[in-house]
Amino acid sequence: MTQMRLCLVLGLASVLGALPSLAQDSPFAEQPYQGTGNRQPMLLALADLMSLAQDRHIKLWQAGKANHYALVTYEANKLSDSLYRAASLYSNIPVPLVKATDEALMRISAAADKRNGAEFQSAFRDLTIACNACHQAAGLAFVKIKTPTSSPFTNQDFTPNQ
Ligand code: HEC
Structure with missing residues (x-):
């Protein structure tokens, strides 16, 4: 019985010990130091925020393709918010790489204001290039958007809407 408990404790310790290394798959995904006694894992891992960004990248494209510019503006704002959250939660993320996505998103919003499909498409291409530029810088060239x-x-x- 005691031996079994020991096994459980050791098993748990090894699982917990493995967690930080999992969270540090990319150097940019390393969580900021939070001070002693406050080392709870982040609610959303960087990869989780990125999966949300991936969904929004699709929705943005689909809204633009359908000339649904109110939705384009909305999704561009949400995507910008997700990426800023990622940058503020994960202190290693280089700010210029986040700014590059934000510039493309601002051009997307401007294109939506003008209801200009060609400008939307060109800014969307640059957004995707900016996603990949950061992945390459993070040693994640295999995550190709x-x-x-x-x-x-x-x-x-x-x-x-009509
Ligand atoms: C400033 C840097 C940066 C930018 C900009 C960025 N990413 Fe990422 N992305 C990362 C990092 C770092 C990871 C790896 C996270 C991890 O593995 O912990 C990642 C991972 C991902 C993943 C893999 C997540 C998974 O669970 O499969 C997807 C998908 C992704 N990003 C989509 C996007 C999209 C779409 C954009 C642009 C709209 C984007 N990313 C912009 C840094 C960035």
Whole structure:
């Protein structure tokens, strides 16, 4: 019985010991130092925030393709927010690489204000390039973002309101 308990404790310790190394898959994903006694894991891992950014990248593209500019503006704001959150939670992330995505997102919003499809597409291309530039800098050249060819969001209507 005691031996079994010891096994459990050792097992748990090895799982917990493995966690920090998991969180540090990329040097940018290393969590900021939070002071002693306050070492709880982040609620959202960087990769989780990135998966949300990936969803929004698709929604943004789909809204732009459908000329649904109110939704384009909304998704551009949300994506910008996700990336800023990522940068403020994870102190190693280089700010210029976040700014590059933000500049593209600002051009996307400007294109939406003008309802200009060509400008939207050009800014969207630059956004995707900026996503990949950071992945390359982070040693994650294998996470390759591209312009979507279809969308998994079949439960959302992307056509503009009349
Ligand atoms: C400033 C840096 C930076 C920018 C900009 C950035 N990423 Fe990332 N991304 C990362 C890092 C670092 C990781 C690795 C996180 C990890 O593994 O802990 C990552 C991982 C990912 C992943 C893999 C997550 C998974 O669980 O499969 C996806 C997808 C992703 N990013 C999408 C995007 C998209 C889409 C954009 C642009 C809209 C973007 N990223 C912009 C730094 C960035």
